[in-house]
Amino acid sequence: MCGTSLVGQQDAIAPLKAAAERPEAMTHAWLVTGPPGSGRSVAARAFAAALQCLDQGCGTCRACTTALSGTHADVTVLATEKVVIGIDEVRDLVATAQTSPSEGRWRVLIVEDADRMAERTTNLLLKSIEEPPARTVWVLCAPSANDVLVTIRSRSRHVGLRVPDPEDVARLLVDRDGIEPGLARECAYAAQSHIGVARRLARDPDARARREQILALATEIRGVGDAVLAAADLVAVAEEDAKAATEERDVAERNEPVAHARSR
Structure with missing residues (x-):
């Protein structure tokens, strides 16, 4: 799995690498947590690249470079500088999740600040995570697992990053x-x-x-x-x-x- 900025996180990201390499290890929803600077969004984008790449994340092909930058047609990244993620933004994301991949192997939806969603907004997202379409993957990022609703945590596979040395x-x-x-x-x-x-x-x-x-x-x-x-x-x-x-x-x-x- 590409992503040279994932410093000292080899053990933590092992489940992501396994999922990209082996279909039986795949999960439809992931929760990536870690303190600021640990590389949450980098891990999420690297995972998206590995899922789209024919070589499990070579880091150099078009699928990898566009997924890492967030410009891949089948990788949607929701990032915000606002205090709260709006419900309309998540509604659009949920609608996108219902569509099949247009050019890649997976439809990947990344929410970089899942902790900034209000409960009502999270509940809208929950239904899509509970009943995901085929070939759709959710990757939610937050400082800690406790920063998202327990219903989201229970339906997602947790990957915890740490502060690098x-x-x-x-x-x-x-x-x-x-x-x-x-x-x-x-x-x-x-x-x-x-x-x-x-x-x-x-x-x-x-x-x-x-x-x-x-x-x-x-x-x-x-x-x-x-x-x-x-x-x-x-x-x-x-x-x-x-x-x-x-x-x-x-x-x-x-x-x-x-x-x-x-x-x-």
Whole structure:
């Protein structure tokens, strides 16, 4: 199963690999849990790629590259930056689940933040999970199994990811992104093993500078007045960091169609 960002998760993802390789090990609904930075969405997309790939997830064919990016015709990804996933979004997803795969082997539906669904919305999803059409697979992602309704947990196979070791994250940054080992290690520990944050710190000097600015705020507080000013500065830096992260993600998404067109 492809997905080089799944650092230190070999044991956890073994059931996913087995399901992609052997039909008898397949389950129609999966619940992938783990703390931020553990690679929940990466695992879900890698699993989708392995299900569509004729070679159990080679990572390079068109089926793999489009599944990993979320642009495969039979892989639907529901991700949100909102506090709550809307019921209309899930209703559309359930409708998609009823259709047969158009070009791949499976219809795969990934919900990256299943914990953000209200109970009413989850109940709508539950019926589809209870009576799944043939060749349809649900992959729900959440921080922990307790973050979703027990009815969802009881009907899904659980895959629990853990926080990767920072040394493993540092090696990933060196091998995948060509980061200098010392900087990679520093960023991995600074990000507390969050792969996405570590990568952004390693590749963006401005991100590292903002982090140093935030850490320096604590040393400047001498009283209530300093605390108020520091709080305002913290908000400003946090907003700047969030804006930079959003812009980086937007650039990556705009570049994805070009990369896929070249791989065909």
